[in-house]
Structures are given as C-alpha cells and as structure tokens.
Amino acid sequence: AQKITQTQPGMFVQEKEAVTLDCTYDTSDPSYGLFWYKQPSSGEMIFLIYQGSYDQQNATEGRYSLNFQKARKSANLVISASQLGDSAMYFCAMREGGTGGFKTIFGAGTRLFVKA
C-alpha cells in the first residue's frame, strides 16, 4: 500500500497566484514527520518545510505553508505568490520509525508549471 500519495501528476498556476499541492499519508506510528522537497530540472533536492505530528501549528517558511490536517492524514503544500522559479517537481515525504531506525519515504511527486 502506498504510504505517501500525491494525486496530481502535474499542476499549472499563473504567476503571482497561490497553488496547493496535495499529499496524503498513511501511518500507524503516532510520532512522525512530514516534509516537502523541491526538485528543479537541475536535479538537486531542496528541503522546503517540515511538520511534526505533534506540532499544534501549521508550519510556514516564507511563501511556503503546510496545511496539516491530522485526522484526514493530509499535508498539503501551499505556495503563495507563485514565481516562475517555482516551476519544478515537488515531493512530499514522511519520516516514521523509532528505536529500530527512522526511515523517510517519498511520494511520486507533482510537477508544477508556473505560467507568465
């Protein structure tokens, strides 16, 4: 079973508008972490934002915010005021585990296209 699901293979957004990238996850571990990474065409993975399962507030980092709905097991990324440089692949990831070792798994990604 998929542990991280990103249902949008591709998304288009107009420059300066906001966009939401969807991510749902599945875990029975009460302690876990959720991440979003950006992968431009150059290939490197860039860490964007982190949300812990016990965090009460939604995480924010500049133009990025994470809409964390624990009961629905969703962790959507919101990018405000999109820029042309935001065009890239975006991956949602979840870290779970404990004494046996933490493991981070990635979703299949969403490709975002920002239009001028």
Added chain:
Amino acid sequence: EAGVAQSPRYKIIEKRQSVAFWCNPISGHATLYWYQQILGQGPKLLIQFQNNGVVDDSQLPKDRFSAERLKGVDSTLKIQPAKLEDSAVYLCASSLSQQGRYGGYTFGSGTRLTVV
C-alpha cells in the same frame, strides 16, 4: 557550509559492467543515505548509515549492490553487475541525526547512471 558532494555527475556503462559512486556528506553529519530515483518516480531509499554502521538496507538489492561508509565520513555505492533497470539518478543525502527534524536532509546533486 559546503554541501553534499557526489561524483561522478554522469555515468554511462554497458549492462553487466560495474560502477561505483562516491559521496562526501556535510561535515559532522552522522547520518548518510543513498536513494535511487528512477525517471518519473520519487526517490527510494537504498541504504541508511548512522556513522559507519548500517541502519537500514532492506531495499538494497544485495546480490548486485553494495555500499560502505568507512570511518563514518564519505561513502561509496557500487553496482556489480549492472542491469538496464538500474538506470536512474543516485542521490546521496546527509543529516545531523536520524531525526533531521528542522532541516530535513541535505541532498547532493546526484549521479545520473545510464545502463545500455
């Protein structure tokens, strides 16, 4: 601080040949990861080291893949013999600890392997 260094950047080999990739993590980062990213998919964890010990290698095809992290610093990943399905980008990442809570992982630029 210097990032995660990987080499080579690109490699083309024939099937059944062997290949090795090198990774130097950020100084002081105890945890090192090798991920395989097949085109159009999210990264898949191959092996995770904590210092020079293996934490997780459950998805490493051990009949052909091997990895080591001598002295708990840099690491090499080897494939012998290579198959066509090994064509992928091999990403190395590091973090201060397994929790990697606030910074996520820092990834290198990856090695793009093409097996012909």
